[in-house]
Amino acid sequence: MVEIQEQIDGLLDLAERKGIDVSGELSGLRQKLEVIREATYRNLRPIDQVQVARHPRRPYTCDYLERVFTDWIELHGDRAFRDDAAIVGGWARLDGRSVMVIGHQKGRDMKDNLHRNFGMPHPEGYRKALRLMRLAEKFGRPVITFIDTPGAYPGIGAEKRGQAEAIAMNLREMARLRVPLVSVVIGEGGSGGALALGVTDRILMLEHSVYSVISPEGCAAILWRSADHRDRAAEALKLTSSDLTRLGICDEVIPEPAGGAHADWDGTATALGEALRRAVTELQALDPEQRMAARHAKYEAMGAWQEA
């Protein structure tokens, strides 16, 4: 793909310098590039999927908020310590219906990323999320979460303020919420820091998103004793949307446009919006007791073990 892109760039360069018409060659090359791109994205290795999931031009939570929802009103703060910009949340409308949207938010550039902490929340981020979920429950509104984080932040302040407790409390309380809950993994589903927004009635994944107990780099460093083996770790961890479907964790894969979500934000948002509407409508048709019983049954069934 890179080679063809270089050929195209070379041709354009040549055309500019010499004033030759290269449109014939160009369109042929561009077509070839499209075909290869399509084939490439259909056959990504797990480690490539990880790279696509982390692509710096991939749409983030706020990009979907702009495209899928209307009437977005952001709500800030955990009411105890501070507002954590690594998680955003607030009221929005999905087809006119009022819903609570909560998601990890990465930054687009270095300055933004310092503000967003690269999408790695502190405890107060998870506590804000829980506050907003309880607010949704108070008014009977569905909760939609977007998952996209390398993980919960491992730092001194995070430990002092109870990172583990904050995540744990979200897991327990999400199991108790009486309103419909839908999560979508839009990029990186990084371990407990992702799951803390992910105990939901439905778990959707964008085609090239990943969801894992540990990053391939972290896993390779521990089990292969070198991060260089991250490609093997990525394969072994079974972290792609098709793996998670096969393992019974992912309920629906949302297809991405050719070239991945970063190549077509609007197209991705359209597909995502449709999947969300369907999920919320189906869940709202159930009564709360049914929904909660099904949620408990869903999580009780997760795992693989052998009886004696």
Place this chain on the structure above:
Amino acid sequence: MAWFRKPKKPLTSSDKRDLPSDVFVKCDGCGEILYREKLAQGGYVCPHCAHHFRISADAYIRLLLDDDSFQETESELTSADPLEFTDLKPYVDRLVAARKKTGRADAIRTGRATLEEIPVALGVMDFAFIGGSMGSVVGEKIARLGRLALEEGRPLILVSASGGARMMEGIYSLMQMAKTSAVLARLHEAGLPFVSILTHPTTGGVTASFAMLGDVNLVEPGALVGFAGPRVIEETIRQELPDGFQRAEFLLEHGMVDQVVDRRELRATTARLLRHMNGGPRE
């Protein structure tokens, strides 16, 4: 499973696998030479400096419960290696080695018991089994123990010691955090007490799920308990961590646990707590 046979003779004193089986033991805390026999009688707490030696699940069962009251549940549940995971060696080989080493099927023992005559549901993790990591078997056994507690109206006690999720079970190991927390949600709503006892070390997915969700959280002196391991934090922030960071006393100071309890007082303290909380209103 054909390739997994239980050892013919049950281990009589599995404490021995955590400590050199000599007559004397050197204390890691103060360097004092101690009589093994005496140390065992004192719950493996150094009589000079109160250093808490790491002990096995079996040792906690003897320490906390009324004699012979432990009726084990689900002891035959074993991992199914759902990902057919292989790193430098196959996960199945790691499992075989851990079973051989501990004489147990996985990293937790669960059962019914009495503690100072109070009927309880107890689970004790064993760090010696693949670092006390939580995979499907640990999660499922805790979930079943929680349901047993619900059905029989027993308070729940979980003794944790874990390096976190068992990554060789991939996403399933992560989801055990949700599974165990979800069953605790039901216990919480039923008004049944849950005492979480944190021992050295407890980190990662176990801390970030059931272990931090006790109605009361107790921790042994000196135990390291946290979300991220100290090495990961040091690599992230590129500075050395202060002394005592993530240790029991740090947790108490920062409000994460209710008390730091000497192992020799664990049974009595837990019993007193249960008498306060047990049989209370369920509304």
